[in-house]
Amino acid sequence: xxxxxxxxxxxxxxxxxxxxxxxxxxxxxxxxxxxxxxxxxxxxxxxxxxxxxxxxxxxxxxxxxxxxxxxxxxxxxxxxxxxxxxxxxxxxxxxxxxxxxxxxxxxxxxxxxxxxxxxxxxxxxxxxxxxxxxxxxxxxxxxxxxxxxxxxxxxxxxxxxxxxxxxxxxxxxxxxxxxxxxxxxxxxxxxxxxxxxxxxxxxxxxxxxxxxxxxxxxxxxxxxxxxxxxxxxxxxxxxxxxxxxxxxxxxxxxxxxxxxxxxxxxxxxx
Ligand code: NAD
Numbered sequence: 001x002x003x004x005x006x007x008x009x010x011x012x013x014x015x016x017x018x019x020x021x022x023x024x025x026x027x028x029x030x031x032x033x034x035x036x037x038x039x040x041x042x043x044x045x046x047x048x049x050x051x052x053x054x055x056x057x058x059x060x061x062x063x064x065x066x067x068x069x070x071x072x073x074x075x076x077x078x079x080x081x082x083x084x085x086x087x088x089x090x091x092x093x094x095x096x097x098x099x100x101x102x103x104x105x106x107x108x109x110x111x112x113x114x115x116x117x118x119x120x121x122x123x124x125x126x127x128x129x130x131x132x133x134x135x136x137x138x139x140x141x142x143x144x145x146x147x148x149x150x151x152x153x154x155x156x157x158x159x160x161x162x163x164x165x166x167x168x169x170x171x172x173x174x175x176x177x178x179x180x181x182x183x184x185x186x187x188x189x190x191x192x193x194x195x196x197x198x199x200x201x202x203x204x205x206x207x208x209x210x211x212x213x214x215x216x217x218x219x220x221x222x223x224x225x226x227x228x229x230x231x232x233x234x235x236x237x238x239x240x241x242x243x244x245x246x247x248x249x250x251x252x253x254x255x256x257x258x259x260x261x262x263x264x265x266x267x268x269x270x
Pocket of ligand 1: 017018024099100102152194195196197
């Protein structure tokens with residue numbers, strides 16, 4: 001954005017979780033480029049602070065402020081403290097991205113209670129707590145706001161080797177719908193977006209893990225096979241995701257609620 005120009009997020013205060021790297025970092029940087037105030041929040045405090053510092057100069061040009069917070073999204077007191085920190089820095093919260101997520105593949109018959117609980121805790125409970133605490137803050141400000149959850153192609157289809165992850169991402173869809181119905185009376189919209197295969201640390205790790213459990217034989221094979229049918233002919237980069245996420249955070253999406261935007265290059269046509 002040119003110096004002095006107003007962006008689509010100017011005057012809007014945003015929090016993004018899972019923002020130390022990958023999709024979350026890209027979402028936050030895109031909001032900042034549109035003039036938004038952005039709090040980069042992550043369980044990895046060192047990296048979140050580093051991302052905030054890397055963004056300070058550019059945010060001065062785009063007009064927004066930046067902050068960072070350490071948060072484990074599964075811990076309500078930490079989520080509340082993150083929101084308080086962002087409110088201290090920006091004065092209010094208008095937009096909350098619940099983006100932090102994890103995966104750990106196991107063959108279907110090997111899935112353990114621990115694997116299920118760990119994944120559901122971050123991807124399911126973490127989103128519920130994030131929605132509740134953001135909504136309470138927005139209501140205390142007089143209502144109005146946008147909550148945006150990270151879903152997935154795994155919210156549309158069950159894939160083998162990652163059953164708890166798929167269950168957790170279907171949960172994100174139902175939480176988005178339930179939240180949208182409940183929070184409409186407070187003028188709060190709840191939406192989500194569903195990436196397909198995005199080249200981030202998550203997929204680099206998945207590729208290794210899938211080799212370890214015998215699904216693939218060489219590095220890169222799993223991501224190649226999984227991506228073979230993408231209609232757009234390639235995997236996504238985080239910057240492929242941010243056109244839609246900035247739209248969802250902006251006033252242009254005001255009439256949208258309870259729905260998921262797929263950004264998967266045509267992997268799932270439902
Ligand atoms: P990533 O692993 O690169 O980044 C995830 C970030 O979340 C990390 O910085 C990590 O420290 C943070 N995090 C993990 N647990 C946390 C917790 N308990 N509290 C706070 N922060 C925590 O992953 P990514 O690819 O950028 O994925 C971001 C989101 O997008 C996730 O919800 C993921 O499920 C979803 N997604 C990713 C893809 C993909 O192909 N990469 C596809 C669909 C959906």
